[in-house]
Amino acid sequence: MTPDSQRLQITAASPDPALLDLPWHIPLEDWPAETLAALPRGISRHVVRFARMSGRVVAIKEIGETVAYREYELLRQLSRIDVPSVEPVGVITGRRSPDGEPLEAVLITEHLQFSLPYRSLFSQSLRPDTATRLIDALAVLLVRLHLAGFYWGDVSLSNTLFRRDAETFAAYLVDAETGDLHDRLTQGQREYDLEVARVNIIGELMDLQAGEFLEDDVDAVAIGDALAERYRDLWRALTETESFGYGERWRVQARIDRLNDLGFDVGELDITTDVGGTTVLIQPKVVDAGHHSRRLMRLTGLDVQENQARRLLNDLDEYRAATDRQREDEAFVAHDWLTEVFEPAVRGVPKDLRKKLEPAQIFHELLDHRWFLSQQQNRDVPMKETVKSYVRDILPQRPDEQSILGVQAGDLRDTDMIPRVEDDQILG
Template sequence: MRFLFRPPATEAAELLALPWDQPLEEWDESLLLDVPQRGISRHVVRFTVAEGRVYALKEIAEPLARHEYALLTEFEGEGLPSVSVLGICVDRPDGLEAVLVTRYLEYSMSYRYLFSGARAGDSAERLLDTLVQLLVRLHLAGVYWGDCSLSNTLFRLDAGAYTAYLVDAETAERHPQLSRGLRTYDVELARERVGAELMDLQAGELLPEEIDPLEVANCLPERYEALWDEVTREEVFRLDESAIRVAERLARINELGFDVGEIELITSAEGARLRVETRVAEPGENRRELFRLTGLEVQENQARRLLNDVRSYRAYLEQRAGEPVPETVAGHRWLAEVYQPVIGAVPEELAGRLAPAEVFHEVLEHRWFLSEQAGFDVGTWTAARSYVQHELPRLPEVLTTPSVMAHRSAVGTAMVTGGSPSV
C-alpha cells in the first residue's frame, strides 16, 4: 500500500494505524463515527476520528481518487469553498479501490440534516440560492462540476445566512474558461439532481407541504442566469455618471457575497464601459479586518456582524473615556470584555450546537428581540444568559471537534465506571 498525504502530514499519523487492507464496509464499528442525516453517496463513505478531528473516507477507483485529490488541493490553495483534502491511500491489496481522505467541515450540515432538524423551516429556495452562488463561483474559476447536487454540498451557517461548500469533485474538470455550453449543461444537471433530491425529501415527509420539488428545481437555471449576469456583465454609461455607477456596481457585487478584483474602466467620447473582475475565492475583506483587530478567524458575514459590534463598543468606550480610543485597543478590549465572556457562558454540553461566532451573532439577534419586548436595551450579557438557557438547547448537535471529544470523554468514563455514555 502507498499513502500520499499533504502537509502537515503529522495529523495523519493516527490514521496510518487503521486497517487499510480491508474494505471500508468491513471495518469494525468501534473505529468509525456515525454521522446522522448525511448526504446520499454512490460510493462507500465512512467517518473516523484521529487526533481529535473528524475525517471522511471515500472508497473510489484510483484514477478518480488522484484526480479529486489534485483538484481539491487546487481549490483549497485558491480559496474556493470546498472541503479540505488530506490524502489518498492507493495500491491496496486484493484489488481494493483507493481511499480519498478529507477533513470533515466542522459546523457544517447536509441538506437532509437541515430539513430534519429544528431549522427545517429554512426554505428550499434559500438553500437553492446558496447552491447557485457556489456554482457561479466555481464557473468563474473555470470549474465544470458535472455533479452539482444538494448531496454533494455541505452548508454552514454564517450570521444567519448559509455558505455552501463543494464536497465531491470526482467528476469536476478544470478549464481556463468555461464555455456557455458547458455552463448550461452543468446547470441543467444540477436542476435534475436537485429536483430528485427534493422529491426524495417529500417522500420521506421532510419537505414542507407547500413546497413543490419540481417547481423549486426548475427555478434553478433562472436564478443562476440572474446571478451570473449580475457579477459578469459589462456596463455602459455616460461619463458624468462614472463615479456613482462604479460605486453602485462594486457595492452590489459585495452584497451578493463576492469580492472585486481588477476594475477596468474604458472611456471614450461616447461614454464609459465598466468591466469588473469578480474574485472566485470566498470573500475575505471583513474576515481579514476582524482578524487584524481581534485574532478571531470566522466567516465573512459573521465577521461583518462582529465588526459592527466592535465599532459600537469602541464608541461606548470613547463616550465613557471622553477621548478617542485606538481601534486596536477597542478590538482587544471587546474580545476580552464582550466576546469571550459570552462564548464562555455556553456550557460544555452545548458547545457543539453552533460555531462560537454564530452563537455570538444569535445572541445579538436575541438581544434585539428581548429589547423590543422590554421597550429598552437589555444588554448583551442579559441576552446571552437568556439565549443559552432558552434557545441554544433547542438546536440539534452537529458533528464538531467539541462534540466528538465530549462523546469520547463520555465513552471513556463509561468504560471506567461500567456505565453507558449518553449519546
C-alpha cells in the same frame, strides 16, 4: 496475510502516523463500530465512512485508484484557490484483505465540522423557506466555482454540504470526482453545469416529497428554476459590463459597493470611455468572494463565514458609535470590541456547551437573543444578562452539531430515517 504485511502506499501532503492504525485490511463497509464516528447519513454512489483519527474525524471513500488520485489533486487545487470545499487528507492504495484479495483505494478528506447533508436538514419539521435558502447557498457556490474556472459536471444537493452562516447557509463542494479545472469556462460549460444542477435538484426534492420529508405543495420545479435565476442574477452582477454617462462617475463606486454588499471584493476594474468622452464602460476584472470575512479577519483575526462576519462587523460598528470613536483608527476600536464584547460573551458560555456551535454563530445567536429580550422587557438588556439567559434557556436544548433550523443531529445518527444507498455522503 496480516494487516502488517500489506504494502500500503500513502499519498498525503502532511502524513499522519495515525493513518497506519486504521483497519485498511477490512472492506470499508465492514469497519468496526469502535473505529467509526456516528454522523448524519446521506446518499452516495460509493461506500463512505467517518472515522476517528488523532482527535479529529475524517471521511473515507472507497473508489478506483485513478479517480482517487485525480479527485485528491483537484481538491488540493480548490483548496489553494480558496474555494469552499472539503480539505483533502490523502489517498491510500495497495490495500488487501487477510486472504490476499485486493481492496479498492480510498480517498480521505477532513470532515467539515458543523455541517450537514441536505437530507438531514429536511428530516424534521423546518421553516418553509429552507429549500430556498439552500438553493441560494448552492447558487453562490456554483458562481464561485465557475469564476475560478472549475467545471463541476455533477452539481446537486447530494454533492454539497451546508453549514450555518448567521440566518443563511454556506455551501461546500464535497465531490470533485466529475470536475475539471480550467483557466476560464465557456458559456456552454457554465450553462451545462447549471442545467445539470436544475434537473438534479428537482429530482432530489421530488424524492424528498416521496419520502414525506417535504410538503407535497412545495413546487420542486419552481425551486430548481429559481437556482438558475439566482445564479444568472449573481453572475451578471459580478461580470457584466455597465455603461453610463461621463457625468455619472459616482456609479463606479456604486458598482463596487454593490459587489461588496454581495460579499465580493473587486481587485481590478476595466474602465474605458468612448471617443467623445461622453460614455463610460465599467467591468470588474478580478472578483473574489469573502469581502466581509476578510475585513473581519484583518481587523480582529476571527476566521468566520461571510454572513457571520457581516453580522459581527455590524455589531462592531454599533460599538464604535456607542463609544463615540468614529474618528479613531478602526483597528484599535476592533481590538477593544474583540476583548471587551466578543470574547467575554463567548467565554460566558460554559466550555461543555461551546462545542454545540461555532463561536461566531454563538455570538450571532446572542445578538438575536438580546434583541428578543430587549423587545420583551422594553429595555436595552446588557450582554451579560443575555448570555445568562441564553445559556440557561436556549443552548442546553441544542444537540451537538445542531443546525440553526432545529435539526437534531443526535436523532439522525444510525437511524433508518434517511434512505441508505451504500451509506454515508460526505464526498459523494
